[in-house]
Amino acid sequence: MLSNKPTRFSISCALVVPLALSGLIAFGAASSNLQQQDIAPSVREQAGASRVSEPLDYRSSQIIVTDPEGIAYNADVNALVRYPLDGDGPFPVVLYLHGRHVTCSYLGNEFLSTGECDLELPRVLGQPVNVIKSVDSYKGYDYMARNLAAHGYVVVSINANDVNDKDLAGDAGVQARSELILHHLDILREINETGFYSKLDQPYLFASLRGKIDMTKVGLMGHSRGGQGVTHVLSVNQARGPTIEVGELRPAGSTFNQPHNIRAVFALAPTNFDFINAPNTTFAVLLPYCDGDVSNLQGAFMYDESRNLEETTPSRKFQLVAMGANHNFYNTTWSGDDYSNQDPLCSSNAENSGRDDPIDQRRHGEFLMSSFFRHFLGNETIFSSYWSGMASLPADACPVQSTNSGQRCDDRVHLSIQTPKQQRLEIDNTSTSLSLTMNQLGGANSTSDADRFEFCSTRNDSGSVNSTGCPSVRTWATSGQLYLESDNSESQFKTILNDLDVTAYDSLTFRVGIPVKTSENNPLTSAPEMHAILTDTFGQSAAIEISSYSNALYLPPGDPLNTEGAKTLLNMVRLPLASFQGVNFEHLASLELVHIGPTQLQLTDFQFQALAGELKLANTDTENPTDLEPSENNMAETASFLDGQSGGGGSTTLPGLAVLALMLSAFKRKRTVNCVRCND
Incomplete structure (x- = not known):
C-alpha cells in the first residue's frame, strides 16, 4: 500500500524554483530521447569491401x-x-x-568421441556411405x-x-x-x-x-x-x-x-x-x-x-x-x-x-x-x-x-561500459558495507523514505557465488551492491560529491537491477519511475527522467519461480551530462536518485565517465560555464514537467537564469576531494 506521506520531490521543486538565490532546478530530457539517438552503422555495408578467399x-x-x-x-x-x-x-x-x-554424429545422433569420427562403410555400389561424421x-x-x-x-x-x-x-x-x-x-x-x-x-x-x-x-x-x-x-x-x-x-x-x-x-x-x-x-x-x-x-x-x-x-x-x-x-x-x-x-x-x-x-x-x-x-x-x-x-x-x-x-541488447581508471571518476563501486554511509569521495550516502537500505553481495566466504545473496532470488553478478526498497509514494538515495569537478567527463553512469521476487515476498508489477538530480555548490539543480535515456531499468522478464526464468542482471544507466542543464560541473555538491512509487533496486558503480571524450563546459577566458544557460526548449520541458508535479512552481524566466548564472560564476571555488576510500 502506498503511504500518505507528502511527496518530498514535489515539495523540493516548489521550494527551490522561486527562491532565486537559494538555487534553481531545471528538468531536462524529452521522452523521445532514445528514439532520437544516433543509429550505429551496419557491419554489412559492402562499400569498399575486398574480395575474399574461399574458406x-x-x-x-x-x-x-x-x-x-x-x-x-x-x-x-x-x-x-x-x-x-x-x-x-x-x-x-x-x-x-x-x-x-x-x-561426432551417427545417423543424426550426436555424441562425444574418444577417437576419429570420419569412418565410412566399404564401397559397395557407388560412393561409400559416411555413417560417422565429425561435427x-x-x-x-x-x-x-x-x-x-x-x-x-x-x-x-x-x-x-x-x-x-x-x-x-x-x-x-x-x-x-x-x-x-x-x-x-x-x-x-x-x-x-x-x-x-x-x-x-x-x-x-x-x-x-x-x-x-x-x-x-x-x-x-x-x-x-x-x-x-x-x-x-x-x-x-x-x-x-x-x-x-x-x-x-x-x-x-x-x-x-x-x-x-x-x-x-x-x-x-x-x-x-x-x-x-x-x-x-x-x-x-x-x-x-x-x-x-x-x-x-x-x-x-x-x-x-x-x-x-x-x-x-x-x-x-x-x-x-x-x-x-x-x-x-x-x-x-x-x-x-x-x-x-x-x-x-x-x-x-x-x-x-x-x-x-x-x-x-x-x-x-x-x-x-x-x-x-x-x-x-x-x-x-x-x-x-x-x-x-x-x-x-x-x-x-x-x-x-x-x-x-x-x-x-534498443531494449533488445543492454550495454554496460567500464572505462579505464584514467577515464572515470568513481563515486562509489559499493565494494563494502561502508557504502551504506559513505562513498569513495568521503561524502555521505543516505536515503529518505526507504523501508530497506542494505549492503548485499553474492560472494560467499569461500569465494563461490550465492545467487540469493542479494534480495533477488537470482542475481548474476559478483560485485557488491546497495539494495533500496520502499513502498512509499516516493523515496530517495543521495550521495554527497564534495565540490566535485567533472568537466573531464561526458556521462554519469551507474548499474542497476530490479530483484526477482516471488508472489510471497511483494514483487513489483512494473519498473519504478526514477529521476536523477545533480546539484552544484551554488544550489542550482537539474533533474532528468532516467527512462528517457536508458532501457536498463526493466522488470526482469520471465517466470520468477523458474530457475532458468526471470533473473537480475546489473545493466548500466548512461545519463549524458550535457542534459543536466543549468548546473556548474566544476562544483558538484550531490547526486540524488528519486524513486516515484513502490521501488526495489540493486545498485552499484556510481561514477562519471569519459565515454566519448572530454566534455567542454566552461569558457576558460571568462571562467563562465558556457552550458549554464538553458535553452528555450529546455525551459518548455521544465514547465511541462513541473506542471505535472503537485506543489510545483516554474515562475523563473530564462533571463533570470542567465543573470543568476553570471552572478554565481564569481563564487566558484577550487575542487577539493577527501578521498577516504579511494584504495578500497
Missing part, C-alpha cells in the same frame, strides 16, 4: 596440450581461414574458438568470418574437438584450449614471416599472406568454454611454456613461441569456473538472457572481476545482455535450441515468446562481434558511437520483424 581448411602436426593437474594428450591442429584477396595489408587477425559441443563446430562462424575478411581481416576459426573429447578431468580443458590458441597464432606469425609452415599438410597454402598479417593486432572470440579459453589465454600468453609438436620440441622462450599482442577479447556466453578476469586488453562479454546451457550466466562474473583491475595497458570492459538469445544459435552448426525449460519469455513455443530465432540472433551477434573487432583492432571509428554507448543498434542487427515494421530494438 581454406588447414591441418598441421598434432601438439601435446596440458592440464594443471598433470594430464597431457595429443590434440589436432586444424582450422578454417578466410582472408582478403585485395590489398597489401597488413591485416589484423581475429581468431574464433568454439565451445564444448558434441564432436564441425569450428565452421559455424563462417557467416561472420566471410564478412569480416571482406573488410580487411585475417579470420581463423580453430577446431578444438580433440579437447572436447578429453576435457572431463582436470580444469575442464581451459589450459589446453589456451595452448591450442597460442599455437595457431604461432603458425600465423611464422607464415607472415616466411610464407610457409613446414608442418602444414600444404606448407605453402598461405604463401600469399607473407608480410600481410598484422600480428601486433590480434583479437580473440570464444564461445561457451571457448569463451573461458580466450580469456584464460591472456595469463598463459605472458608465461608460455614449451610447445611440443609431433617430432619437434619448441622450448619456452624460443623465437617461435613468444607472447602475442592480444588487444581485444570477446567472450560469447562463456563458462567461468574460476572467476577469471581479463587484464590489459579490451574485453567484452555477451550474456544471452535465455541461455539454457550456461544458464547462470557466468560471464557476468568476468565483467565484474575485470572492471576495477590495475592494468599496465588501460583498457575498456563491456557487458552485453541479449534479451531474446539462447546459447547455441550464434553458431550455425549448433542447430538445436538449448533452452528446454518452460518460461513465458524464453520458451520458443510460448504464446508471447520473446525469443530470437536463429537468423535474428545471428543478426545482432554479427554486428556486436564484428563491430567490436573492427573498432578496437582496426581502429574503424565509425563504430565508436555504439561502443561509447551513444548510438543504437542498426536496423539489420534488429529482429527481421521489427526491422520490416520500421521499429528500433
